[in-house]
Amino acid sequence: MPYERDIITKLHAYVPGEQPTSTEVVKLNTNENPYPPPQAVMDAVHAIDGESLRRYPSPTAQPFRQAAAEAHRLSPEQVIATNGGDELLRMLITVYCEPGAAGRAGEAERSEVARGGIGVAEPSYSLYPVLAAIHDTSVTRVPLGDRFALSEDIADAWNSAGCRLGFVVNPHAPSGRWETPELLGRIADRFDGVLVIDEAYVDFAKNDSLSLVRQGEAARDNVVVLRTLSKGYSLAGMRFGYGLAGAGIIAALDKVRDSYNTDAVSQRAAVAAIQSREVAADSWQKVIAERNRLIDELSQRGLSVLPSASNFLLASLPSEGEPDSVGPLPQAAAVYQSLKQRLVFVRYFDQDRLRDSLRITVGTPAQNDRLLEALDEIAATTPQA
C-alpha cells in the first residue's frame, strides 16, 4: 500500500520537452532563446565569491525587487522573485484556490465543492492543469475562438464555475497570438477572481500588460503579470521568474514562498540581466527577423502558419488526402518523428486542435536553415498522395 495520497498516486506529472545533451541536435522544441545571455550576466556569475555562497541569500531577493521595480516603473513591493515562472504559478494556486475541489466528492456535492479552482483557455500551457491537480483543485477549460482568439466571455464562464484564478498566456502558447492589454483589462473587470497574465514570451511582442498593474487609471487590483528571464534573457538554465501585481497580492504570495526560494547566484545574474535590457533586446530583434523569414519559408512549403508575437510558431500541415492539400508532407506526428531522426527537435502536442501542427521555436539562421532542409528532405522522400 503506498503511503502517498490517492490524488498523488493517480496524478500524471507534467512532461517537459526533451532536453537532449547532444550538441548535434538542432533544438527547436522548448522555446529557448538561441543567443547567449548578456555578457554582464556571465560576468556576475563569474564574480561570485565563496562568501556569497557560504551565507544565506536575501530571502526576498531584495536587490532584484529593486532593480525590477526600476526597470518596470513599479515599486519593489509590487515584485516577487521566484524559482522560475513555474514556481509563481504554483504559489498562485496555493494562495487563491481551494483544495479538495477536484472531484473526490460525490457528484451531488461536487458542483458546490468544485468551486474555488482555476480557469484556463484551451489549448494553453499544459502545466496549469497539472499544478491544479497537484493542489487537488478543479480546472475549468474554456475553448479559445477561431485562430485561438481570446474573448471577454471567458470571464463569465470562469465566474459560473466559481474560479478564483484565471490563466491567460500572452503572447499565447502554443500559437504565438497576441491580445491587447485593453482586452485583458476588460476580462479582469468581468472576472470575480484574480487574472494571471503569463507574459513568459512578452519580450518578443510589441507591447505588454504592465499598465494593468502600474499605478494609474488602468490599474486593476486583481491582475498578476508573470515574467521570466528564461526566454527573453537567455537564462532558462538559471530558473528565475517574477510576479508583478498590487502590493496586497504580492504580500499574500510572499507568505507561501519557500523561505529562501532564489539563490545568491541567480539573484545576481537576474539583477545584471534586467539591467541589460538593451543587450537582450538585440537578440529579440534577431529572433523577430528570423520568425518572419521562417513564416515565409514554411508557408512556401505548404504549411499554414499563424501570425506570432513570440519566439515560436505554430505551423499546421495539410492533412493527407485533404482536397485542398497543397503540399506533399505527411501528417504532423510523422513529420515530428522524421525531423527528430534528422536531429531537428520540434514540439508535437497530441491534443485537440494541435494534432495537425508543430510548434517550432525560432532558432538562429543556421538552425532554421537546418529545419527547412530537413523538411525538404522529408517531403522529397514521402510518396505523393
Add this chain to the structure above:
Amino acid sequence: MPYERDIITKLHAYVPGEQPTSTEVVKLNTNENPYPPPQAVMDAVHAIDGESLRRYPSPTAQPFRQAAAEAHRLSPEQVIATNGGDELLRMLITVYCEPGAAGRAGEAERSEVARGGIGVAEPSYSLYPVLAAIHDTSVTRVPLGDRFALSEDIADAWNSAGCRLGFVVNPHAPSGRWETPELLGRIADRFDGVLVIDEAYVDFAKNDSLSLVRQGEAARDNVVVLRTLSKGYSLAGMRFGYGLAGAGIIAALDKVRDSYNTDAVSQRAAVAAIQSREVAADSWQKVIAERNRLIDELSQRGLSVLPSASNFLLASLPSEGEPDSVGPLPQAAAVYQSLKQRLVFVRYFDQDRLRDSLRITVGTPAQNDRLLEALDEIAATTPQA
C-alpha cells in the same frame, strides 16, 4: 475584500533569522558554516558558460542524482534534488498530507477531518508547522523529554492523531542532541506514516541514518532522509538540498516537483561539492574543535550548554534571582539584544523551553572569541543581582 483564501489571510509566515548585509557583524545566528566552500565548487561556478544558462537544465538534476548515489552507496532512483532542503519539506507535505484538516471544520467533524496531518517533536524547526499551515493540514506536537530526548512513544502519539508524516531533525535543532539510527528505525517501525529524518546538520555528527534507506536488513520503506549542502558544504547561498529514500517514495515526490526545480549552476556546484567530501570534512573538524572549546568557555561563564553533535549550541542562562544562579548574566532575551548591539548576532526563540536560552552557531576561532568578549563585557556592565 482580499482575493486570497482565508487560511492565507490568517497565516503567519515563517520568519528566517536575520541576514545582515554588513560585514562587521559576527553572524552566529543562522548556522552557516564559517569556512568557505570547497575550491572545486567555486571552479564549477566560475566555469559556467552561456550555453549552460541559455538552455533548460536537467529537469531531475540527473548528474547530481548519480553523484549522490555514488557518494552514499544508493541508486540514483533513491535520490531527489530540491531547491534547498525546505523545498523537500514542502513537497513531502504535498504528497502525504490531506489538506482541509487544520480546523475549518466544526469541532464535531474535526477529530475525523484532522487526520492526515504532520507530527512533530517540540521544540523543533519552526518551519514544519508553517508549511503545514500553508497546506492547511493539522500539526500534532509531541513534547521531547528531558534534555530534548526523543522517545519511541512519539510514534504512538502520531498514530493516534492519524499523522501521515512525522518530522525528526537529527542532530536535533535547536539543541544539537543526537539520536541513534537504531532508535529512529524503531520509531519508523511503530509509525503508520512516513518518517522524515531531517539530517541538515548530520555532517557535524558521528553517524547518520542512511542505513535506514540503503538496501539491506535495516532498510525501511517509510523513511526519507533529508540532506542539504547549506551547512556541511558551506553553500547556504546556493539553495541545494536532496532527499534519500526508497525508489517508490522518490517517484511520488517527483510527481509534485516543479518542472525544473534546480538550476544549471547549482547542479554543477552540487556535483562538485558532493565529490569534495574530504575537503568539506576539514571544515567539519575545525567546527567540532571550536564547538568543544566554546562549550568549555561558555560553561566557565555560568552558562549551561547541552552536548551538541551539530554546528551550533543551545546555551541556557541562569535565571535572574534563581537560587543556584552561578553567574551575573541577565535573562537570555536581554543578552541576545546586548550581543546584537555589539554586532554579535545569535538566535533567540521566544517559545516554551527556549526562553532561557540562546542558540549559538559555532564560528571561526576569531568569531567565537568576539562572542566571548562580548559576553564578558555584558557581564561586567550588568548590575549584580
